[in-house]
Amino acid sequence: MVTALYPGSFDPVTNGHLDIAFRAAAIFDRLVVGVFDTPPKNVLFTTEQRVEMFARSVTSRSNVEVRAYKGLTVECARSVGATVLVRGLRVMTDFELELQMAVLNNRLGPEIETVCLMTSAENSFLSSSIVKDIFRLHGCLDQLVPPQVKEALTKAYEDNPETWAVPRYLAG
Ligand code: ADP
Numbered sequence: 001m002v003t004a005l006y007p008g009s010f011d012p013v014t015n016g017h018l019d020i021a022f023r024a025a026a027i028f029d030r031l032v033v034g035v036f037d038t039p040p041k042n043v044l045f046t047t048e049q050r051v052e053m054f055a056r057s058v059t060s061r062s063n064v065e066v067r068a069y070k071g072l073t074v075e076c077a078r079s080v081g082a083t084v085l086v087r088g089l090r091v092m093t094d095f096e097l098e099l100q101m102a103v104l105n106n107r108l109g110p111e112i113e114t115v116c117l118m119t120s121a122e123n124s125f126l127s128s129s130i131v132k133d134i135f136r137l138h139g140c141l142d143q144l145v146p147p148q149v150k151e152a153l154t155k156a157y158e159d160n161p162e163t164w165a166v167p168r169y170l171a172g
Contacts, residue, residue: 004028004115005082007073009039012149013054014131016123020088021054023117025064032080033058033066034073044132044156057146074109085114090124 004024010017010033025031035051045053047068055066069076077085085105087098102114119126122143131144135153145153 001029002084003030003032003080003082004084004086005032005034005073005077005080006086007034007036007069007076008087009036009041009043009128010050010054011039011043011045011128012050012131012145012152013057014123014126014128014145014149015143016088016090016119016126017054018057018146019120019123020086020117021058021064022061024086024115025058025061028084028086029063031061031064031086032082033064034069034076034080035066036073037068037070045152049152053146053149053152056148072108074105074112077109077112083112085112087114087116088119089116090119090127 004027006021006024008017021031021033033054035047035054037047043050051066051068058064058066067080069079073085077083085102087101089095089098098114098116102116105112105114126144131141131149132153134144135141135150135157141150141153
C-alpha cells in the first residue's frame, strides 16, 4: 500500500491541480493532499477555505483526502505515512524549483521520493495566480476551476473589493 502526499498552496485549487490529483490517485493506493498553512506568498483564501475547496472537488475519489499542514513537507509526509511526494510540472521554469525542492526534500527525508507528473496540454499555463487575474478582469473561468472556486472568488471580491488590483498585463 503506497501513500503519496500532494503538497501545495492551492490558493485556490484549479483544474490543473485536480488533474494532477486525479492522475496520482489512479497510480497510488492513497493520496493525501497537503494544503500548506503558511506559504511564503500572500494568500487570498484562509487555510480552511483552501482545504474545503479542494475537498469538495475530490469527493468522487474515495482514496483521496485533504488536510492542512504546517512545517516541513517531509514531516507531513511521515505523519500521514506517505513515501512519495507528488508535484506537477508545467513549463520549464517549474523544473528548476521542483528540482531544488526534490533534492532538498530527499536530503531531509531520504526515504521519501518525489514524483513529478507532467501537466496536461489544456492546463499547461494554468495557475492559481492566473485564475485570480482572470477573475479580476471578469473573464470566464468555466474551464479553469470547479464551480465552488468561482463562487468563493465572487464572495472574496464582494467582501473586500478594494484589495483587488487589476493586473496590467491582462488589462490591455
Ligand atoms: P506551490 O506549492 O508552488 O504554491 P501550487 O499550490 O500552485 O504550488 O501547486 C502545487 C503543485 O501543483 C506544484 O507542483 C505545481 O507545479 C503544480 N501545479 C500547479 N498548477 C498546475 C497545472 N496547471 N498543471 C500541472 N501542475 C500544476
